[in-house]
Amino acid sequence: MKELNTFLNELENRSGIEFEISTEDGSLIYKSNSYVESHSNVYYPLNLGYDRFVLRLDKSFKACVKLLMYSIENKYNEICSRRYKNIQKLLEEEDLEQNKILNNMFVGSPVLFIVRLNSNVYDGLNIVNQMYTSSDIITMVYKSDIIIIGDFEDVYDHAVSMREAIISNLFCKCVVSFSEISKDNFNLKQAYDNAIEALVLFRRFSLKEEVIDYNKLFLERMAYYMDNNLKKKIMYKFKDKFDELDSEMLNTIDEFVKNGLNISNTAKRLFIHRNTLIYRIDKLKKETGFDIKNFKEAAVFVISFLIWKENK
Missing domain, CATH: 3.30.70.270 (Reverse transcriptase/Diguanylate cyclase domain)
Known part of the structure; x- marks a missing residue:
């Protein structure tokens, strides 16, 4: 985080404390220019939000550790709070x-x-x-x-x-x-x-x-925003046909549409033979007049089916 690194640099310059911050797996987050790894260094766990880090510094600065950690944690929380407020504002207005x-x-x-x-x-x-x-x-x-x-x-x-x-x-x-x-x-x-x-x-x-x-809800959006009078006409024409479909057929329709009208993938998802699926699709055509293997007919069918589900 660029703003935090700027603060850490200022903190080092003002306090004279040389330190290093890294992740628990050793990835470097910040290092003072004059910081040197030696046997006299001491290590402290540093929690910033939900993330855990390691603070390293010479033991001669041990008396300042609590104040140093408080300053870093407080600044991090301040940055996060301001960041979240900005994001919340962007979620509410452009x-x-x-x-x-x-x-x-x-x-x-x-x-x-x-x-x-x-x-x-x-x-x-x-x-x-x-x-x-x-x-x-x-x-x-x-x-x-x-x-x-x-x-x-x-x-x-x-x-x-x-x-x-x-x-x-x-x-x-x-x-x-x-x-x-x-x-x-x-x-x-x-x-x-x-x-x-x-x-x-x-x-x-x-x-x-x-x-x-x-992005994959195009037909659902079309059905949702369709003129109410047109929805009523569609319901009048197809409601009885959809009402007569059993749960097995309804589940088959859902899976077939979800799998992009792909017979092989739908059959696998339903754990049935592809010939069984083809039989159900042919049966649906006889009962509703729609051949959902045909893309244009499938699109009209799905929109009509969604409107029926919306009004169930």
Whole structure:
């Protein structure tokens, strides 16, 4: 953290104390220019937020250790508090200049996660912080949800791992939604609103997938924002047909759509032979008139199906 390093340099110059701070695995965080490793050095554990570090200095400065550690910890907490307040402000309103400052923290295109659970949110935050100790990853509680912002190579895999870690430790229900933040047009509020919308759609349409990528909810968004009069017409036309479908067929439809209309993948997920799946799809065509192996018909069917689920 650049601001903390600047403070540590000023602290060294003003106090005359030469010291070194590193992570527990030895990665250097800060080192005084004149600090030298020797047998006369002493070591102290230093806790900054959820991260643990090691403070090294000559034993001749031993009497100053408590004051030195207090100064560092206090400054770190001050920086974090100001940082979280700025982020909270960006989640609530657009601020071009602050968005630019935050954007500079990230190398690639960052992602905003929202973690929603039916357990103590701070217990969940503690688990998340154990997974991500880098200062370049922002974690915080906002409006009873956990917010995570950072650069991740495998976004979906991170979301799945995060959810599984929380569930296995807290034995609770947990849903994770996420939205990418464009580097070219960095807008934290837009990403947050998108991730919140994904959670709304998850609940509204009783989606089974509990790790939700906003960008993959195109049809759900179309159904959600469709004109109410058109929704009523669709319900009038298809409600009776959907009402007659049994739970096995409904589950088959959900999996087929979730797997991008791929017969082989859907059959594997349902633990059935592909011929069994084809039989069910043909049966659905006879009962509803829709051939969901055809993309155009599948798109119309899915939107109609979502509207039916919304009104169940």
